[in-house]
Every structure is written in structure tokens, then in C-alpha cells.
Amino acid sequence: MEVALAIVIGALYAAGLYMMLRRSMVKLIAGLVLLGYASNLLIFVVSRLTRARPPLVPEGAQGIAEPFADPVPQALILTAIVIGFGLQAFALVLVRRAYQAVNNDDLDQVTASDRPDLQQ
Amino acid sequence: MTSIILVVATRLIFPLMLMFSLFLLLRGHDAPGGGFVGGLMAASAFALFALATSVTRARDALRRSTFRLIGIGLLFAFVSGLPGLFAGSPFLRALWTSTELPVIGKLSSVLLFDTGVLLVVVGVTLTIVFAMAEADEEEEE
Amino acid sequence: MLPILIPFLMAILSIINWGNRVLHRFLALAGSVGLLFAALALLTTVNEQGILSSNIGDWPAPFGIVLVADLPAAIMILMAAIVGLAVLVYATASMDKGRERFGYYPLILLLLMGMCGAFLTGDLFNLYVWFEIMLIASFALLALGGSRAQLEGSVKYFALNLLVSAFMLTGIGLLYGMTGSLNLAALAQTLRAAGPEQPVTTVAIFFMIAFGIKAAMFPLYFWLPASYHTPPVAVSAIFAGLLTKVGVFALIRVFTLLFVQDTAWTHGLLLAGAALTMLSGVLGAMAFDDIRRIFAFHIISQIAYMVLGLALFVPMALAGTIFYMVHHILVIVSLFLVSGLIARAGGSYFKAQLGGLYGTRPLLALLFLVPALSLSGVPPLSGFWAKLTLLRVTLAQELWLVAAIALLVGLLTLFSMVRIWLSAFWGPPGPAAASVTPMRAGERRALYGSTLALVTLTLALSLFAGPAFELAERASEQLLDPAGYIAAVLGEGS
Numbered sequence: 001m002e003v004a005l006a007i008v009i010g011a012l013y014a015a016g017l018y019m020m021l022r023r024s025m026v027k028l029i030a031g032l033v034l035l036g037y038a039s040n041l042l043i044f045v046v047s048r049l050t051r052a053r054p055p056l057v058p059e060g061a062q063g064i065a066e067p068f069a070d071p072v073p074q075a076l077i078l079t080a081i082v083i084g085f086g087l088q089a090f091a092l093v094l095v096r097r098a099y100q101a102v103n104n105d106d107l108d109q110v111t112a113s114d115r116p117d118l119q120q
Numbered sequence: 121m122t123s124i125i126l127v128v129a130t131r132l133i134f135p136l137m138l139m140f141s142l143f144l145l146l147r148g149h150d151a152p153g154g155g156f157v158g159g160l161m162a163a164s165a166f167a168l169f170a171l172a173t174s175v176t177r178a179r180d181a182l183r184r185s186t187f188r189l190i191g192i193g194l195l196f197a198f199v200s201g202l203p204g205l206f207a208g209s210p211f212l213r214a215l216w217t218s219t220e221l222p223v224i225g226k227l228s229s230v231l232l233f234d235t236g237v238l239l240v241v242v243g244v245t246l247t248i249v250f251a252m253a254e255a256d257e258e259e260e261e
Numbered sequence: 262m263l264p265i266l267i268p269f270l271m272a273i274l275s276i277i278n279w280g281n282r283v284l285h286r287f288l289a290l291a292g293s294v295g296l297l298f299a300a301l302a303l304l305t306t307v308n309e310q311g312i313l314s315s316n317i318g319d320w321p322a323p324f325g326i327v328l329v330a331d332l333p334a335a336i337m338i339l340m341a342a343i344v345g346l347a348v349l350v351y352a353t354a355s356m357d358k359g360r361e362r363f364g365y366y367p368l369i370l371l372l373l374m375g376m377c378g379a380f381l382t383g384d385l386f387n388l389y390v391w392f393e394i395m396l397i398a399s400f401a402l403l404a405l406g407g408s409r410a411q412l413e414g415s416v417k418y419f420a421l422n423l424l425v426s427a428f429m430l431t432g433i434g435l436l437y438g439m440t441g442s443l444n445l446a447a448l449a450q451t452l453r454a455a456g457p458e459q460p461v462t463t464v465a466i467f468f469m470i471a472f473g474i475k476a477a478m479f480p481l482y483f484w485l486p487a488s489y490h491t492p493p494v495a496v497s498a499i500f501a502g503l504l505t506k507v508g509v510f511a512l513i514r515v516f517t518l519l520f521v522q523d524t525a526w527t528h529g530l531l532l533a534g535a536a537l538t539m540l541s542g543v544l545g546a547m548a549f550d551d552i553r554r555i556f557a558f559h560i561i562s563q564i565a566y567m568v569l570g571l572a573l574f575v576p577m578a579l580a581g582t583i584f585y586m587v588h589h590i591l592v593i594v595s596l597f598l599v600s601g602l603i604a605r606a607g608g609s610y611f612k613a614q615l616g617g618l619y620g621t622r623p624l625l626a627l628l629f630l631v632p633a634l635s636l637s638g639v640p641p642l643s644g645f646w647a648k649l650t651l652l653r654v655t656l657a658q659e660l661w662l663v664a665a666i667a668l669l670v671g672l673l674t675l676f677s678m679v680r681i682w683l684s685a686f687w688g689p690p691g692p693a694a695a696s697v698t699p700m701r702a703g704e705r706r707a708l709y710g711s712t713l714a715l716v717t718l719t720l721a722l723s724l725f726a727g728p729a730f731e732l733a734e735r736a737s738e739q740l741l742d743p744a745g746y747i748a749a750v751l752g753e754g755s
Contacts (some may be wrong), residue, residue, distance in 0.1 A: 016427075035423075036426070043433070043434035045436060072443075073437065083390065086397065
């Protein structure tokens with residue numbers, strides 16, 4: 001299982017980087033999203049995969065019996081997903097606005113901040 | 121594109137969804153549930169309402185602006201941290217009352233925090249949903 | 262604890278009353294004054310009692326989230342508070358209504374909160390969360406108002422920073438898999454005990470790249486000059502002064518506390534990066550006409566001096582780095598504010614359009630001259646002491662090439678400042694001067710007042726360089742002796 005997931009993670013990183021190297025703004029965002037997923041999945045895998053109980057203390061008991069899943073990485077991933085979601089939503093709005101301003105999806109045309117004649 | 125089936129169903133489901141969101145919030149402490157899920161549930165109730173009728177009416181039904189909801193939610197979470205600070209322990213220290221209430225269980229500052237989370241989630245989600253829905257409505261016109 | 266809570270509360274109140282500009286102004290000013298007092302109180306307590314730590318929610322240290330205030334963190338928070346207050350005062354007179362209504366003030370407050378959190382946190386994942394809070398606030402500030410250049414600048418800034426997040430998260434994941442903890446103090450213990458078979462250095466490189474992009478280090482600085490000059494001055498000043506410093510601070514924190522196994526390799530890499538950053542930054546500054554872009558490139562070359570101090574990795578050099586950070590924050594923020602004033606008084610940000618300001622605005626000329634000379638390290642001013650310390654350590658370690666580059670860069674910085682002086686302040690009035698409208702009295706008071714306050718602080722730092730440097734030395738001792746940090750977080754005897 002770890003091996004399969006490791007391959008998936010590698011593929012995600014590769015795909016993300018490949019997308020980022022394209023010239024399109026939308027692909028840039030898609031690449032960043034993929035990179036985010038890859039790192040989330042990485043955290044999930046490094047904490048060791050177990051087929052175990054959820055880390056909840058049952059009613060009346062004093063603790064959980066081993067083996068149980070490590071809750072920390074799950075909390076980390078959840079936080080990272082929520083933050084990533086917010087950032088991606090913002091990124092999409094930003095790209096849409098930039099697209100409207102530039103009228104082009106090509107990143108090579110995004111040069112106004114380097115050209116004094118286009119600044120007011 | 122108002123469908124009569126959707127409108128009628130929404131009228132039934134909308135209060136149920138809100139009740140369920142409250143239920144999720146209250147049971148959240150020792151069982152799956154809590155402010156985040158509850159907030160998403162409440163937000164989807166309002167999103168459904170907006171789909172069935174219109175964004176303007178959904179905004180009216182919400183009664184507060186979405187930004188204000190976020191602010192109030194954050195304030196709730198902030199306030200829930202204070203009692204611990206005054207009791208001499210660090211910020212956000214959970215305090216529990218000893219009395220057991222029916223349904224809710226023990227009252228605590230954690231519940232206040234969770235309510236804050238619920239309000240923030242509702243506010244943020246609806247800000248996004250309403251903004252997108254309004255952009256759509258404008259394009260249709 | 263308070264430095265986070267005060268801006269948070271004020272931001273909350275501002276969000277509740279969204280769109281009320283006057284109230285926002287008031288809340289923001291109250292918040293930053295409160296932050297200033299809280300920061301002063303924190304600094305004196307930490308100075309007297311040593312490192313403080315607080316477990317949020319009272320969960321004990323390696324498991325819960327910890328906030329740790331040591332001297333470097335307290336100093337940085339004080340700087341953030343000072344700059345925040347000055348920039349907010351400046352903004353009350355220079356920000357346009359649209360941006361004010363769309364939440365400029367709450368965003369600045371959130372940004373300050375994120376910074377204080379990043380300085381104080383004692384947990385690696387928490388550092389990531391604070392970074393993201395800062396990021397979201399800064400994205401919104403950068404894109405707010407949205408001219409074409411501004412939007413494009415934000416796209417670049419945004420893409421690079423999302424990449425940083427991914428790198429950082431990867432590093433955090435690997436580190437957690439290796440050690441099973443993310444608490445900085447606990448990590449410092451386990452990593453010191455880790456054998457050579459652990460890929461610690463690999464993980465260290467992940468963090469170096471992530472924070473290096475944040476701090477705008479050598480191969481990865483292109484986003485900074487592409488975006489910093491696009492928003493209004495009251496936004497870019499706070500970015501220039503504080504955002505990159507957070508990156509440098511994170512580098513310092515991680516590479517003094519965690520990754521010290523293989524200093525010859527990691528810190529050697531930092532050294533090379535620093536030297537190249539210095540050179541490329543200052544050469545970039547030569548090429549541009551827009552004053553704000555020139556300053557943006559100078560940020561890069563100056564950041565390198567701070568990284569240099571970290572790379573040398575001896576107490577004296579780290580003290581120099583901390584002193585340098587304080588000096589540079591004051592100087593670069595006043596320079597950005599001055600660039601706003603130049604544009605207000607001369608009608609343009611472009612050197613070629615300006616001229617003769619010395620005749621019409623002698624005070625402005627003085628306000629430019631002091632930080633400009635300090636930036637390039639002319640003797641009695643604070644920049645001289647900072648550079649001198651770092652240079653002496655470099656020479657003591659017999660790194661002749663690096664020392665030569667550092668000296669050369671100082672000279673080139675002076676040259677570039679003199680060029681601005683010649684074209685903007687000397688000579689006949691420039692062609693843009695015709696479009697200038699006279700300033701109202703209240704506007705003049707806020708704009709000049711805030712800039713003057715920062716310049717006075719620079720002068721004070723130059724005069725009292727001795728005591729300030731002693732404080733920096735004590736801070737660097739705390740950085741190089743992680744035992745104190747570990748004891749404060751995990752308790753004695755651990």
C-alpha cells in the first residue's frame with residue numbers, strides 16, 4: 001500500500017511541476033493545486049498507514065487500546081486542506097481578474113509590472 | 121429556472137437542515153460532529169434556499185450580512201478564550217460547568233468556541249456561494 | 262500572548278462593522294498603539310526573566326501548541342508594532358476611499374497578527390498556519406484596487422508563495438515522519454540525537470528553499486521586484502519592512518535550532534546564496550528608473566547581509582544579523598514612505614520625471630538623506646555599525662571574496678542612492694512637477710509625522726548603537742544556545 005501511494009505522490013509532484021512549467025495561467029494554478037495534494041498525501045503516508053481503530057476514546061473507557069491511528073497527521077492534513085482551499089479559491093478569483101485585465105491566458109504576456117508605460 | 125418541485129421541497133428541507141446543523145453542533149464534543157460540519161450544513165441549507173428562490177431572498181432570510189457573521193463568529197471564538205486567561209491559565213483553556221443539562225450535556229467554553237466556528241464557516245461559505253451565484257445571475261440577464 | 266490578541270480583536274470589530282471607514286481607522290490605530298505597548302511590555306519581561314512560554318489551551322508542551330517568546334522574537338515584534346503604527350498613520354492620509362472601504366485596515370491588522378504569531382510560535386506546523394494567515398492578508402492587500410500591473414504583480418507573488426507552502430508542507434511531513442513531533446523544542450532534541458543515516462540535511466534543504474523564497478534569496482527573488490512596487494506606498498512599505506524579514510527570521514530560527522548537524526554544507530550554501538543575492542540585488546537596482554523598484558532591489562541585496570550573518574554562524578555574526586534586521590526595517594520602511602512623499606511632492610515615481618526637490622522641500626531631502634546614507638552604511642549611522650560587525654566576522658573567518666563583495670555592494674548602494682539624490686533633489690524641477698496639488702495641513706502632518714518618527718528612530722539607533730548591540734548580542738546567545746529554549750518549552754530536566 002505504501003509503495004502504491006508513494007508512486008501516486010511522485011506522480012502528483014511530477015504532474016504539478018509539469019503544469020507549472022506551462023505558459024498558461026490556469027495550468028499554473030492547477031499545478032499548484034496538485035502540488036498541494038501531493039504534500040498532503042505525503043504527510044498522510046509518512047505517519048505510517050495502519051488498518052486500525054479511530055483515535056477516539058470509547059464511552060466509559062480510560063484510554064484507547066492499541067493499535068490506533070495517529071491523529072496528528074490527520075489534523076495537520078485537515079488544516080492544510082482548509083487553508084489550501086481558501087488560497088485556491090482566492091487564486092481562481094485572482095486569475096480571473098488578471099485574465100480580464102490582460103485579455104490573455106499566456107503567462108508571457110503578463111509583463112505590465114515590468115513596463116513603466118503600462119503603469120498609471 | 122425555478123422548479124416547483126425544488127421550491128416545495130426546499131420549504132420542507134430548509135428547517136430540517138438548520139435543525140440538523142444545530143444537532144451536529146451540540147453533539148460535536150464527544151462524537152463526530154461539531155462547529156465545522158454544522159456550519160457547512162447550515163450554509164448548504166441557505167445555498168439550497170438561494171437556488172430555489174433567489175440570492176436576494178436568501179440574503180434576506182439570513183438577516184445579517186455574511187461579513188458580519190464572520191466577525192461575530194470570530195468574536196465568539198475570541199471570547200471563549202478569555203475565561204481561561206482570567207482564571208490565570210493560558211488562553212483558550214477549556215472551562216466546564218459542573219451542571220449537566222439535558223440534550224446539550226455539560227456547558228463549556230468549548231461550546232462557545234464551536235458556535236463561533238459555525239458562524240464563521242456559514243459566513244465564509246455563503247460569501248463565496250452568494251458572490252458566485254450573483255455573478256451567474258448577472259450573466260443570465 | 263497579547264501581541265496576537267490585540268490586533269485580532271480589532272480586526273474582528275472592524276469586520277463586524279464592514280464598510281465603516283472612520284471606525285476602521287480608529288480601531289486600526291487603537292490596535293497598533295495597543296500592540297506597541299504590549300510589545301514593549303513583552304520585551305522588558307523577556308529581557309528580565311528570560312524566555313517565556315505559554316501552552317495554548319493548557320495542553321502540555323510537546324503535544325499542544327506552544328507560544329514561545331525569546332529575545333529575538335520580542336525584538337521583532339516590537340519592530341513590527343513600530344512599523345505597523347507608522348504605516349497606519351501614513352495610510353490615514355494617503356489611502357484612497359475605495360481601498361479603505363474594502364478593508365485595508367482590518368487586513369493590515371490581520372497581517373500584523375500573522376507576523377506576531379510567526380515570531381512567537383514554538384511549533385513548526387503552527388508556523389505554517391501563521392504564514393498562511395499572513396499570506397492571505399498580503400494577497401488581498403496586494404490585489405486590492407486592482408490595476409493591471411497590480412493584478413499581474415499579485416499573480417507572480419501568489420504563484421511563488423503557493424509553491425513555498427507546498428515545499429514547507431513537504432518538509433514538515435518528512436520531518437514528522439522522521440521524528441513524530443513538530444514542536445520546535447522537541448525537534449531540536451531529537452534532531453541533535455539523530456544519526457547520520459537520517460536524511461536531515463535533505464529536509465533542511467526543503468526549508469531553506471521555502472524560507473529562501475520568502476526572504477527573496479539569490480536564485481528565487483524575481484517575484485519581489487515584480488510585485489512590491491505595484492500597490493500603494495502604505496502597502497508596499499509594510500511588505501518591504503516586514504514580510505521578507507519574517508522569512509529571514511524563520512531561516513534563523515530553523516537553522517539555529519533544528520538543522521545544525523551539517524553546518525559546513527547547509528550554512529556554506531547559505532553563504533554562497535547570500536553573496537550572490539547581494540550582488541544581483543544591487544546590480545538590479547542600477548537598472549531601473551522607478552524609485553520604488555530601486556528600493557525593492559535594495560531590499561534583496563540587504564537581506565543577503567542578514568543571511569550572511571546566519572551563515573557565518575558565530576555569536577558575533579548573529580548579533581550583527583539581529584541588529585541589521587532592526588536597522589533595515591526602520592530604514593527601508595522610511596525609504597518607502599519617503600518615496601511616497603517624493604511622488605506626492607514631485608508628481609512621479611520615476612527619476613527622469615523628477616528634479617529640484619531640494620529647493621522646494623528641504624525637509625523631505627533630509628528625510629531621504631538620513632535613511633539612504635544609513636542603508637549604504639555611511640559611518641555614524643546605524644547601517645555602518647551593522648555592516649562593520651558582519652564584515653569583521655567575515656574577515657576573521659578569512660572569507661576574502663565574500664568580504665570584497667560585501668564592500669563592493671555597500672559602495673554600489675551608495676552610488677545608487679546618490680543617483681536618486683542627483684536626479685530627484687538636485688537640478689531644475691522635473692516635468693512631472695506641474696501636476697502636483699498642494700497638501701492639506703492634516704495630510705502633511707500625518708505623512709511627514711510618521712516618516713519623521715521613523716527617521717528619528719534610525720538616528721536614535723545610530724546614537725545608541727552600543728546598548729542596542731548588547732541587546733542583540735544577548736538575543737544571539739539565546740539563539741545559539743538551544744538548551745535554554747528547550748528548557749523553557751518542555752520544562753526543566755528534559
